[in-house]
Amino acid sequence: MKGKAFKFGDNISTDHIAPGRLFHLRSNLPEFAKHVLEDADPNFASAMNKGDFVVAGNNFGLGSSREHAPQIIKLAGVGAVLAKSFARIFYRNAINIGLLAIECDTDGIDAGDSLDLDIEKGIIKNETKGTITQIEPLPPVMIKLLNDGGLVEHIKKNGDFNL
DSSP: OOOEEOOOOOOOOOHHHGGGGGGGGOOOOOHTTTTTTTTTOHHHHOOOOOOOOOEEOOSSBSSOOOOOHHHHHHTTTTTTTESSBBHHHHHHHHHHHOOEEOOOOOOOOOOOOEEEEEETEEEETTTTTTEEEEEEOOHHHHHHHHTTTTTHHHHHHSSSOOO
């Protein structure tokens, strides 16, 4: 998985991701996705390309439990969210809908860096800087869930929790 890094700081809340003032768009998620992370970076949605990465510090996704935040990140085409840590509910919602969320050291990644993520090998290559960041490889069960589109889609596809 390859893409460009868009860097955010610590404590990016679900309100930064899915602006509350636009909550009326929750019934039109593709339209809502056009405003993803608008309150953290007004240019993000228009500047990112499919497969690009959201890179953040600590406590990404804090705040409310609304599932719209990871949904619109995924709908916008983000390849993965890389953060030092995630709010528990955001992380669970991300996995449930099939958004790749990787907890890792993001200090060596800057905005605009070109990244190559290999989740099976557990590495992030920063092609801009020529560095490699080790990450915990995802277990096969998580890869299967993500490939199926998340927990809900996995259950629809397989009829149960068989992984």
